[in-house]
Amino acid sequence: MRELLSELRDWHTAGTPFALATVVAVRGSAPRGPGAAMAVHADGRVAGSVSGGCVESDVCEVAAEVLSTGVPRLRSYGISDDEAFGVGLTCGGTIDVLVQPCVSTADRHRLCELADLVAAGESVAVATVVAPAGAAGSRRLVLADRVSGSLGDEGLDAAVTDDARGLLAQGATAENRYGAHGERRMQDVTVFVQSFAPAPRMLVFGAIEHAAATARIGSFLGYRVTVCDARPAFATRQRFPTADEVVRAWPHAYLASTEVDARTVVCVLTHDPKFDVPLLVAALRTPAAYIGVMGSRRTHADRIARLREAGVDEEGLARLASPVGLDLGARTPEETAVSIAAEIVRHRWGGTGRPLSELTGAIHRTRRNGA
Template sequence: MRDIADGIGGWLADGARFAVATVVGTWKSAPRGPGAAMAVSEDGEALGSVSGGCVEASVYELAREVIESGVPALTTYGVSDDAAFEAGLTCGGIIEVFVRPAGGGHHPYLAGVLDALRETRPVAVASLVSGDPPPERDMVVTPDDSHGSLGDDRLDAAVAERARGLLARGTSAVVHIGPHGEQRADGVGVFVQSFAPPPRLLVFGAIDFAGAVARLGRFLGYRVTVCDARPVFATKARFPGADELVVDWPHRYLAGTQVDANTVICVLTHDPKFDVPLLQEALRTPARYIGAMGSRRTHDDRLRRLREEGVPEADLARVASPIGLDLGARTPEETAVAIMAEVISLNWGGSGRRLADTTPLPIHH
């Protein structure tokens, strides 16, 4: 829902009624994962997507019905369903979609959730998806607090605990809770949609390649920081796509900023006086990805210098260099695609090969 937050925030501000359709479950080769959302206004405007185009028309019509009735709906689309097949879901996947009314008195916590998204505060929304139709019962859960109720104190406590665990991992999923708060397959179904703060992309080196990486990183949902020790190069005019510009020695900035297991670090300076202390600092962090630009010869020299500084071989193996996938990239924009494609591949366990050459492996890992 993050990608349509501004649009539905405008609808809320205008007092409009609308419906939000959210993917709550997927099986096999589903086009989009849990949390993918599409919103439809009472005027017929649509935002977002739940399937990349496969069943949008059917979900759109269901959303219009939910707006009029004010009653949530839970439905499944798959290759075995004639309606879904006619709508185009021919990939063999199955998606479960929860459609709920909003605005006009419905979904009263939505405005607060949108505020949290704008301020990049972690928040999760837990909604009952059991029942025919599911009732309008929600909880909003943060790392320290919760609001709302699913109708039972024991259920609320159990869901809040599980929601915080999912929020910490940035994962959305349906949990099933039994009468004593235990997790069990035949328990009450609750969809927990997590909105963790966007992961960080730290780009070091204010060069033209950095500008392209910053733009693509922001497009992919990262909070982008560009850092360089040279103020003449680290300017807003050169990096309008960055969320943050820092003029400082890269290793000093990195030592004082927050890095977690979702952080991506791109070292694009290929200058030893910057690279070596910066990579030493980067390898002390839990960053998911550490990539360094430069030729193989440059990287060999870089490794030699890092070994002289006592960096263990196991740590050196974490550095992806030359940076990016082998796409034959030439321009800064093509190189940015190669770099972020490598990050995506590592995030999701992809091989980096052409899908046409991976038969009969699954498309989605």
């Protein structure tokens, strides 16, 4: 839903009602995961998607009903042999979609509050009651140090707030069940918690043409991209217009001074030992999810020897994706950036990197790590 927030704020400013449809649960294979959202304006305009086209027409009809009645609806979409030509998911999975009216000033204000928090880089979780039907749509915003809104019961608010902060720390989204007053191990109330953590970081070291392409694709993937190089002639805003930051500093010194967490990806594209070795020694001391290093196999072998001399152990060396990228036969900087991005995605979700046509089983995987 993150990508919709700016447009929803505009709709709110115009004072017109709309309905918000959110995927709150997925079973089996589905085109989009929990948290995917679609907004339907009162005049029929649509923003976003909940399935990539499979069920959007029906969701629009449900949205019109919800806008008319003011009552949220939970709709499940699946597929079976006898409904293969009806509304459903051709991929064979099932999704639950909560469609809520955003009619009142309070409804729209809560979304605008969320949009402002996300735009400011705040970590915020949104807890929404999915069931029972009478309470569906109640919403509470949970931040590390404060809350806004209520789910209708003090005990439920407290339990959901604790769980939402735990999910927020992981950048995770989940559907949880509670008793009516927040009791654990009961299933009277279903609450969907969606985390909006700040974008993960991509740190690109080495202001070369490959870095420009990698920065562009990093931004496309939703990373907050920083390009760092010690050479003033190379580390310029003109060369990296899509990067969030361009830093002129020795790479290892900058890395030691900046925030790196378990979602950060590091791409070392300098392939120069005087930069690479101290930088990689510093990078391996961080919890970075991915550390990719460019260079030929000869460069890689020399780099590994230098890192061993610098005291890096085998466990540390095993963390390096070196030479960086998947074997796509890439030649140009742009193709190489695709190769690097593909390896980051594979690392994040635990994919094989092989063609799907050669595999069987589930296509979509649960998150393996924070990359």
